Amino acid sequence: QVQLVESGGGSVETGGSLRLSCAASGISYGGYCMGWFRQLPGKEREWVASLSTDGGTAHYADSVKGRFTISQDNAKKKTLVMQMSSLKPEDTAMYYCAAATRTYVGNYNACMRGVLAPELGTWGQGTQVTVSS
Numbered sequence: 001q002v003q004l005v006e007s008g009g010g011s012v013e014t015g016g017s018l019r020l021s022c023a024a025s026g027i028s029y030g031g032y033c034m035g036w037f038r039q040l041p042g043k044e045r046e047w048v049a050s051l052s053t054d055g056g057t058a059h060y061a062d063s064v065k066g067r068f069t070i071s072q073d074n075a076k077k078k079t080l081v082m083q084m085s086s087l088k089p090e091d092t093a094m095y096y097c098a099a100a101t102r103t104y105v106g107n108y109n110a111c112m113r114g115v116l117a118p119e120l121g122t123w124g125q126g127t128q129v130t131v132s133s
Helices: 105-113
Strands: 003-007 010-013 018-025 032-039 046-052 068-072 079-084 093-101 127-132
Touching (some): 018 032, 018 093, 018 127, 032 079, 032 105, 046 068, 046 093, 046 105, 093 105
Parallel strands (some): 010 127
Antiparallel strands (some): 003 018, 018 079, 032 046, 032 093, 068 079, 093 127
16 A cells, blocks of 8 residues: 655745655555645645656646755655745645556646646645745
């Protein structure tokens, strides 16, 4: 069974940085889309960034381009990380890690395009990021 556990959230001031991690278990890691989404209470979940564990270019939402970087942690296998810099109050949200296997092509493609529905793929429990002004 695939499980995702996020960590690294916290509270920072505007302009600060945070590094989120997502540890995956129960997967071979290759052949997956993994990504980050975020959500505010009462709002729809918003895509942040995604990549393929097979390599290639990462994809970002326009709102975070140039400030966030998503990557695989080479030291910690099966771990997705996201370095967040120049944080803004509007980045405040619960951040969720998601994974979708290439076996289900539709889910995989949706993850890479940032439109993976909450009821599809595998999701972590989330980690809170709060940016104060």
